[in-house]
Amino acid sequence: MTMLHFFKYQGAGNDFIVFDNRSGAINHQEPSWVQGLCNRRFGIGADGLILLQSHPDFDFEMVYYNADGQPSSMCGNGGRCAVAFAKKLGIISKETTFLAVDGPHYAHTSDDGSWVSLQMIDVSVLERDGEAWVLNTGSPHYVSTVQNLSQLDVYTCGKAIRYNNTYTKKGINVNFIEEKDTGYAVRTYERGVEDETLACGTGVTAVALAMAKEKGLLGTHNTPISVRGGALNVRFTFDGTIFTKVFLEGPATLVFEGTI
Numbered sequence: 492m493t494m495l496h497f498f499k500y501q502g503a504g505n506d507f508i509v510f511d512n513r514s515g516a517i518n519h520q521e522p523s524w525v526q527g528l529c530n531r532r533f534g535i536g537a538d539g540l541i542l543l544q545s546h547p548d549f550d551f552e553m554v555y556y557n558a559d560g561q562p563s564s565m566c567g568n569g570g571r572c573a574v575a576f577a578k579k580l581g582i583i584s585k586e587t588t589f590l591a592v593d594g595p596h597y598a599h600t601s602d603d604g605s606w607v608s609l610q611m612i613d614v615s616v617l618e619r620d621g622e623a624w625v626l627n628t629g630s631p632h633y634v635s636t637v638q639n640l641s642q643l644d645v646y647t648c649g650k651a652i653r654y655n656n657t658y659t660k661k662g663i664n665v666n667f668i669e670e671k672d673t674g675y676a677v678r679t680y681e682r683g684v685e686d687e688t689l690a691c692g693t694g695v696t697a698v699a700l701a702m703a704k705e706k707g708l709l710g711t712h713n714t715p716i717s718v719r720g721g722a723l724n725v726r727f728t729f730d731g732t733i734f735t736k737v738f739l740e741g742p743a744t745l746v747f748e749g750t751i
Contacts, residue, residue, distance in 0.1 A: 497528075498576060499535065499746040502568035502607075504689025504720015506746070508535050509576050512542040513551075522560030528751070529558035535751060538684050541569050543576055550583050552590045557683025565593040565629025567692020567739045571607035575743035578604040593629045600743075608740040611696050615733040617704050620657070624701035628737075632697035633658070633665045640669035640676050645687040649680020666694045668702075674715035675702065689720030692739050699725035700734050711736070 495517065498509040508528055510517055519525065519542055528534045539557050546552040553573040557563040570591055577583045578600055586599045597610040617626045623635040633652055637643055649665040652658065662682035669676045677698050679691040699714035711728045723741040727734050 494750045496748065496750050497535065498579075498748045499537070500541075500572035500576060500743060501720070501746055502571050502690065502692065502743045503718055503723055503741050505566075505568035505691065506537045506689075507539050507541050507566075507569050507572050508537045509541045509543065509572065511576075511580060512554075513545045515544065517542065519554065519556070525556045525560040526558070529560075535749075538681070538688050539563065539566060539569055541566075541573050541576075543573055543580070543582075546590050549590045549595065550587045551577055553592075555592065557681075559683050559685065561683060563592070563683055564631070565591055565612075565693055567609060567611065567629065567694075567696060568690055568741070568743075569692070570596060571598070571609045571692065571739065571741065571743045574598045574600060574607045574609065575604045575745070579745065591629075605742060605744060606740070607743045608738045609692075611693070611737040611739055613733055613735050614700055614737065617701060624697075624704070625663070626697050626701060628693045628696040628700065630693040631661070631663045632694055633663050634698050634701040635665070635667055637667045637669060640667055640678060643667055643678065645678045645680055649687065650685070653680060653682055653685075664691060664694055664697075666691070666698055668698050670702075671717065674717065675699075676717045678719060687719075690718040690723065692723070692741075695723050696725050696737060696739050700727060700729075700737070703727070703729055703734075707731075 542554040665680040679694040727737040
């Protein structure tokens with residue numbers, strides 16, 4: 492029987508199983524294996540699985556799978572946890588450039604690695620679907636403003652949008668938001684997890700950009716966002732056409748490690 496050493500990380504409640512696969516020894520292209528590890532009753536339990544791998548042109552490569560066992564588009568909180576893990580392994584000090592599925596990402600950390608600022612992709616295309624916004628921040632997102640967010644049945648409402656005729660083929664992450672005195676409260680239904688998660692990094696990024704577009708906010712801004720798992724921050728610069736210097740910021744915490 493093969494024993495594998497794993498690490499469990501979480502970023503604002505978005506949790507991940509993380510492996511050091513710089514040796515390339517882990518054959519991870521098996522959906523049932525990923526599903527089993529991410530299962531919260533029969534495995535370790537997580538929203539997704541991350542493998543940190545060597546790359547000749549970057550500090551490391553992040554390979555990410557959703558809990559359904561399928562390769563995923565970019566995961567913002569997963570990327571921040573991968574950076575914290577790379578710091579723990581001594582691969583990086585406080586800054587890094589690594590490769591993810593949507594291309595290179597720059598990030599920097601606090602001295603202890605517990606707070607990670609991750610640069611996301613530039614965004615210029617934001618579209619409307621009725622009153623909602625649709626945009627891609629590394630993963631596709633639907634952003635809808637609601638009232639009484641705390642009482643919303645996110646699973647039922649999010650699933651209905653994710654599987655409607657427009658989005659069922661490729662899927663979409665669905666974010667419901669409510670404006671607060673400072674920033675926004677956000678709850679997200681994630682494709683691949685097929686349930687509400689406690690946080691979604693690319694989702695809160697999409698929310699911050701969509702609301703800036705809606706309000707015509709130009710220049711550089713910080714947007715505090717509260718999620719069910721804690722607090723995140725998104726900062727960006729918007730010139731009216733393109734969002735640049737987009738950073739997703741928040742905690743990235745080692746929960747435990749073990750073998751399986």
